[in-house]
Amino acid sequence: MFSTYRRLLAEPGLRSLMVIGLLAKMPGLGISTVLILHIVGHLHRGFAAGSLVAACWTAGAGLGAPLQGRGLDRYGLRRVFGLLVTAQAVFWSLAHFLPYPVLLGAAFLGGLTTLPAFTVIRLALAGLVTDENRHTAYAVDAMTTDIAYMAGPTIGILLASTASPTVAFLVMGGLQLLVGVAYLVLDPPLQQARPTGGPTPGLRSWLTARMVCALGVTVATSIAVVGFEVAAVGTLQRHGQLAWSWLLLVLAGVASVAGGFLYGAMKRPPSVFVLTAVLGLLCMPIGLATQWYWLCLLAVPANLFVAPALSASAGAVSGIAPEGTKGVAMGTYASAILVGNVIGSPLAGAGLDHGGPKAAFAVFGATAAAVAALAHVCDARLRSRQKNTEHTERTAQADQDLEKAGVTQ
Template structure:
């Protein structure tokens, strides 16, 4: 195994501390939805529909707030945003146990709107600390950190809610957010490299960077998490139908382990792979998962190809976005990508659930996988048309492509 790309990336000043701090800071963030769900169901004794509505309110807040907070980071710097979001989000989780359900819905929306932007800050800081030619292994490491945090956070939230109390879980989340915000405030990672221009004399218009190519990257980011959200639900449904629901945690852990391995391999390859191709293959490999068998071990094995592509899909799109937009608007661009990721997750689970209710569990994988593959194929076809036009008329100014940045083709 060629570990040189990882050694070179981690040897850069500030990268190791960024990876460690953001890994730990993400854990309380990955506890939030489960903690809120368990509180509404177990403590308030409402149904799962009410819990889903609370989670949806928070998701909407996150999707709307991420680009706004990113734009604020671009204009005012990181620390003011960290101070604002740490105080606001911690206050929500601290006071949530005192709120009646209708007030909790509004609080969840505001809590999501002013959510501590750990994920966006991590991606933005990687772009500031790592030269473009070395970002692929750095973003692979970042994706592996995301996987690890999602392996720990939800399990910890369930354990606390069932063994201590749902209220205590909300308080733990509040304390975790405070610690995460303080750690990031202390680290204060750069959001723009020293050599990158401030563009203070002429603010960059959205028309200059929110191009068809950027919109394409946002679309495939959403397609990626739509497939992942649908897979989560479909795994539970398949195992429940097979009366093996007790193996759900292990199967999901195996799926996450495959994703970790995929990210590790992605960071070592010598040639960049288009995120369009990775997302298309993710969708295609997800379609047949539910037809691979009804035993927990066969389902785990069927998840291998798609699992190996999960983290690389997210890493490659983040890398492409980082190289596509000017440094002065990178926070807003990363915020938009985070919104796309959030929207994809929010759509994937109910879509798979609706298909499963109308047919069978295996079709949950097929439905979300097909949508992801079709979105990827649509943009791949557009890329092929763009390249043909360039070959046919090399002296004609090329129209804007909808695909990845040049370093990821």
């Protein structure tokens, strides 16, 4: 098992990429929390107002991810990041002084130009790592995401509570800029950028039916992940045990890292459709818990599949996208995760309001499993049709070759 990871980490440039990738993800995952605390603590507005600013940032990031990916495909990392780092420097230097109405629009623009940390590291892994180690590399990427998810918001909250929301705001922005500069210096090989005057691949060149299946299962995975968070915290609140939420989230993160570690060591890992369907199904019985310790215990099996499902979905999207379009495809992958967040959170919340914890976990878990199953069926049919078409083409070519050989003789 450990030999798999030793072989992966021996790849040139991989260790520094993983370290910078981890540092890049932390502010990306903590910015929403810091924005909310800034609105509440510095501008003295409510959490609803803070959540609206965070939503504007998220909306901008979701819209900007495919556009940034297309820019990476066409112009390469340094030209794109030079522009984005400049835009982020302007935002973080001015946002602290902006009144609330202006900050709403600025947050959208800030999200639109945020650094595509997740997209870049996945593109770099596709270029740096051999086919043999690729699924292991994506598993490590998913594990670092779990670590960043536990660390990023926590650091923001600690800075806001021990120093001030202003300090947290500026530290997160500063870290974002430092990471951008580090990427500019490292300049990891993504793929060869196309000449400026070269032809631009159209939407149909990469957004195929199979790509839609891969993006669909990505949405399903995200529904399960964010649905679990909302339903689990809501369940603890209903039972008056919210103080244990930190332990639940830490255990969930550790379980996900452990699952990603095991997945990365597999020589023949399960498909993304199986992993996501199992993740959704294992979320459903968590709603039976009525005490915090049962909730923690039941959450472990489901979260073992979080990192594997995320890494497998990233690998599926990257594998289907042809060269020259991987940037826009991985940017769209990031947007698909945000779409799942937008669906999963209200889905779990509505289940809690109308049917309690059992309904909440059942609804989002069944939805994730059903979407994964549907995507699997569609993908299987498409692959079967593709094989039949290729077989027919080979047969026709062979017949033509025989006819030409007969004429020659």
